[in-house]
Amino acid sequence: MFSLTVCDHIMIAHSFRGEEFGPAQRLHGATYAVEAEFRAPKLDHLNLLIDIGLAKTELRRILDSVDYHNLDDLPALAGQNTTTEYMAFHIFNLLSQACRHGALGDGGRAVAQIKVLLRESPVAWAAFEGPIA
Amino acid sequence: MFSLTVCDHIMIAHSFRGEEFGPAQRLHGATYAVEAEFRAPKLDHLNLLIDIGLAKTELRRILDSVDYHNLDDLPALAGQNTTTEYMAFHIFNLLSQACRHGALGDGGRAVAQIKVLLRESPVAWAAFEGPIA
Amino acid sequence: MFSLTVCDHIMIAHSFRGEEFGPAQRLHGATYAVEAEFRAPKLDHLNLLIDIGLAKTELRRILDSVDYHNLDDLPALAGQNTTTEYMAFHIFNLLSQACRHGALGDGGRAVAQIKVLLRESPVAWAAFEGPIA
Amino acid sequence: MFSLTVCDHIMIAHSFRGEEFGPAQRLHGATYAVEAEFRAPKLDHLNLLIDIGLAKTELRRILDSVDYHNLDDLPALAGQNTTTEYMAFHIFNLLSQACRHGALGDGGRAVAQIKVLLRESPVAWAAFEGPIA
Amino acid sequence: MFSLTVCDHIMIAHSFRGEEFGPAQRLHGATYAVEAEFRAPKLDHLNLLIDIGLAKTELRRILDSVDYHNLDDLPALAGQNTTTEYMAFHIFNLLSQACRHGALGDGGRAVAQIKVLLRESPVAWAAFEGPIA
Amino acid sequence: MFSLTVCDHIMIAHSFRGEEFGPAQRLHGATYAVEAEFRAPKLDHLNLLIDIGLAKTELRRILDSVDYHNLDDLPALAGQNTTTEYMAFHIFNLLSQACRHGALGDGGRAVAQIKVLLRESPVAWAAFEGPIA
Numbered sequence: 083m084f085s086l087t088v089c090d091h092i093m094i095a096h097s098f099r100g101e102e103f104g105p106a107q108r109l110h111g112a113t114y115a116v117e118a119e120f121r122a123p124k125l126d127h128l129n130l131l132i133d134i135g136l137a138k139t140e141l142r143r144i145l146d147s148v149d150y151h152n153l154d155d156l157p158a159l160a161g162q163n164t165t166t167e168y169m170a171f172h173i174f175n176l177l178s179q180a181c182r183h184g185a186l187g188d189g190g191r192a193v194a195q196i197k198v199l200l201r202e203s204p205v206a207w208a209a210f211e212g213p214i215a
Numbered sequence: 216m217f218s219l220t221v222c223d224h225i226m227i228a229h230s231f232r233g234e235e236f237g238p239a240q241r242l243h244g245a246t247y248a249v250e251a252e253f254r255a256p257k258l259d260h261l262n263l264l265i266d267i268g269l270a271k272t273e274l275r276r277i278l279d280s281v282d283y284h285n286l287d288d289l290p291a292l293a294g295q296n297t298t299t300e301y302m303a304f305h306i307f308n309l310l311s312q313a314c315r316h317g318a319l320g321d322g323g324r325a326v327a328q329i330k331v332l333l334r335e336s337p338v339a340w341a342a343f344e345g346p347i348a
Numbered sequence: 349m350f351s352l353t354v355c356d357h358i359m360i361a362h363s364f365r366g367e368e369f370g371p372a373q374r375l376h377g378a379t380y381a382v383e384a385e386f387r388a389p390k391l392d393h394l395n396l397l398i399d400i401g402l403a404k405t406e407l408r409r410i411l412d413s414v415d416y417h418n419l420d421d422l423p424a425l426a427g428q429n430t431t432t433e434y435m436a437f438h439i440f441n442l443l444s445q446a447c448r449h450g451a452l453g454d455g456g457r458a459v460a461q462i463k464v465l466l467r468e469s470p471v472a473w474a475a476f477e478g479p480i481a
Numbered sequence: 482m483f484s485l486t487v488c489d490h491i492m493i494a495h496s497f498r499g500e501e502f503g504p505a506q507r508l509h510g511a512t513y514a515v516e517a518e519f520r521a522p523k524l525d526h527l528n529l530l531i532d533i534g535l536a537k538t539e540l541r542r543i544l545d546s547v548d549y550h551n552l553d554d555l556p557a558l559a560g561q562n563t564t565t566e567y568m569a570f571h572i573f574n575l576l577s578q579a580c581r582h583g584a585l586g587d588g589g590r591a592v593a594q595i596k597v598l599l600r601e602s603p604v605a606w607a608a609f610e611g612p613i614a
Numbered sequence: 615m616f617s618l619t620v621c622d623h624i625m626i627a628h629s630f631r632g633e634e635f636g637p638a639q640r641l642h643g644a645t646y647a648v649e650a651e652f653r654a655p656k657l658d659h660l661n662l663l664i665d666i667g668l669a670k671t672e673l674r675r676i677l678d679s680v681d682y683h684n685l686d687d688l689p690a691l692a693g694q695n696t697t698t699e700y701m702a703f704h705i706f707n708l709l710s711q712a713c714r715h716g717a718l719g720d721g722g723r724a725v726a727q728i729k730v731l732l733r734e735s736p737v738a739w740a741a742f743e744g745p746i747a
Numbered sequence: 748m749f750s751l752t753v754c755d756h757i758m759i760a761h762s763f764r765g766e767e768f769g770p771a772q773r774l775h776g777a778t779y780a781v782e783a784e785f786r787a788p789k790l791d792h793l794n795l796l797i798d799i800g801l802a803k804t805e806l807r808r809i810l811d812s813v814d815y816h817n818l819d820d821l822p823a824l825a826g827q828n829t830t831t832e833y834m835a836f837h838i839f840n841l842l843s844q845a846c847r848h849g850a851l852g853d854g855g856r857a858v859a860q861i862k863v864l865l866r867e868s869p870v871a872w873a874a875f876e877g878p879i880a
Binding site for chain 6: 630635697703737739740742743
């Protein structure tokens with residue numbers, strides 16, 4: 083299996099519901115360093131898994147929907163605790179759609195799996211990975 | 216599959232038996248940067264894979280059993296060459312037990328797989344991953 | 349000159365005043381990875397610059413005053429744009445006071461300079477360094 | 482599953498054929514930080530997955546065939562666009578051969594899978610992983 | 615002293631003249647991860663050292679003059695061995711000019727010193743730092 | 748001022764004298780990632796600060812005197828608490844001598860300052876820097 087990973091980051095505010103969260107129930111924030119990994123069993127005739135320029139552009143477009151926002155206020159995330167693991171899943175879904183709908187070109191249509199990993203601090207990160215539905 | 220990773224580190228002394236180890240047969244030591252990755256197919260009602268506070272506390276409790284020790288002197292490791300790959304397996308087993316016995320809460324009981332990765336230097340690391348037995 | 353650096357991190361929300369900030373005028377957040385560097389011209393009789401345990405504890409105590417908060421709401425930061433460079437200066441001042449007042453022991457009293465560096469993302473960071481006033 | 486990873490790096494020049502590559506059609510270069518991960522279901526009697534010294538030596542020998550070269554001029558890569566994903570596959574193949582042919586000792590013969598990951602910049606990397614054929 | 619650092623990277627080809635360079639006399643290449651650090655004794659009325667957006671844009675504009683090129687062919691570098699330390703100096707000069715000429719705004723005119731650091735591999739880097747002439 | 752930095756690492760065992768050290772009074776160990784920074788006001792006719800090959804070789808030769816050892820047993824360190832800050836100073840002295848005695852060539856003789864930084868864990872490091880005596 084081949085994989086290609088591109089990185090970017092977002093800076094968001096949010097708060098959590100649930101006593102389990104302790105001080106994280108207060109409005110606080112995070113820089114999420116985002117790693118988007120695309121996997122496919124073969125390369126195209128140019129030896130590319132995916133057009134890296136398209137991948138970066140599309141990841142940025144998706145991240146713009148949450149970057150520099152208070153996640154508590156976003157309709158797309160209403161009713162959700164925006165934990166790191168959930169946000170990885172949220173971005174996974176948007177990237178999967180982008181692949182299916184052709185936003186990442188022919189290479190994107192051939193992507194079999196995606197993994198989205200979000201680093202919230204130097205000592206903690208979360209990810210979601212799965213096949214493109 | 217979701218995953219959540221927490222990190223910590225230990226500073227240990229040890230020596231190896233076997234000519235294959237060359238100068239590492241002498242008593243020396245290592246900082247192991249430890250990454251404990253918990254995997255589960257779904258999140259709980261709070262969108263958590265596991266309580267990250269419990270995970271850090273339990274990882275620390277487990278690491279305290281080897282941290283700042285000469286591994287050659289520990290009964291729990293008697294007769295073993297404490298290679299990086301073996302130590303990853305050793306910590307994997309202790310974390311698996313902790314999950315099964317409820318030390319990581321309900322989230323811990325729902326963990327399907329664990330990966331423990333130990334970085335011994337900037338250019339070498341080892342890991343063990345597997346289902347919770 | 350000797351130096352000793354200890355690290356920690358905080359997760360905060362804030363917003364900026366001023367059109368120059370563009371989308372960062374909205375409420376958003378950041379993980380600041382904090383590096384506190386203590387400098388002194390010599391070591392003590394134990395070959396220590398400073399008690400690293402005290403340094404970590406005191407840095408954590410200082411960071412607790414801003415960690416998991418919306419900086420826009422904190423009286424200690426009222427009227428300030430809490431840019432990364434300003435927050436480095438703010439933490440520098442609190443660490444300097446701690447050294448002068450003995451919270452870091454005799455080693456802390458012998459510290460000549462402090463540098464506080466805050467990483468806001470993988471591609472941007474800011475710092476303040478200076479003599480202990 | 483156990484894994485052991487060793488790292489090295491190469492500095493190469495190359496150019497790409499295909500309009501999709503934009504400015505990368507010009508002769509340019511890259512530092513590839515190379516991570517070679519060896520996986521096996523069990524350890525040997527010394528608790529080793531593989532002799533790490535042999536692994537480093539063999540990885541270096543393989544990398545010497547491309548290090549400090551213009552990849553456009555190498556017969557072994559003739560007719561190929563030497564993308565990061567392709568170079569990961571190329572090095573994977575050479576490492577697989579080395580394992581099969583005994584260059585990594587008995588441990589190498591027991592390796593089940595290899596993953597080769599090449600970091601081309603702080604924000605992009607590619608990999609190939611698979612069973613040893 | 616305050617400082618603000620922004621990062622970017624370039625991918626270049628080049629070769630060196632001089633037997634001291636051994637295999638690096640051949641045409642090869644490098645990814646240079648570039649860290650541009652701006653230093654000033656005080657912040658402006660918005661608590662900014664420099665407009666980080668302008669800094670990133672100007673650094674990118676400067677790097678575009680060498681990115682994806684064979685440095686051996688660039689008139690601006692004719693007759694120079696483009697070692698990492700020399701390239702740090704070259705970029706330092708261009709950033710200094712940009713500050714003096716107002717490309718980084720009023721904040722840029724108040725910058726006292728610049729440090730440019732280029733990482734050529736995980737285990738080697740070079741830098742040039744000095745006052746703005 | 749120019750600088751060039753090369754990196755390596757050592758894996759050592761040691762123990763500390765003094766109640767201040769708590770559990771670190773026990774025999775334990777550390778991986779020290781070593782960064783050796785050479786500074787000089789100008790480059791030679793090849794645009795080199797120092798021959799990077801000589802620098803790596805000499806750093807390795809110096810590190811071999813402590814690598815894979817129990818520092819408590821080494822005559823060169825007798826009577827010293829081998830703290831990270833002290834070990835940085837110890838390696839600084841050996842590198843300074845090497846520069847003065849010509850082991851790093853003409854470039855080494857022109858080095859004005861050296862900084863040696865030792866990372867003992869992902870969250871703590873120490874350094875010594877000074878002019879070559």
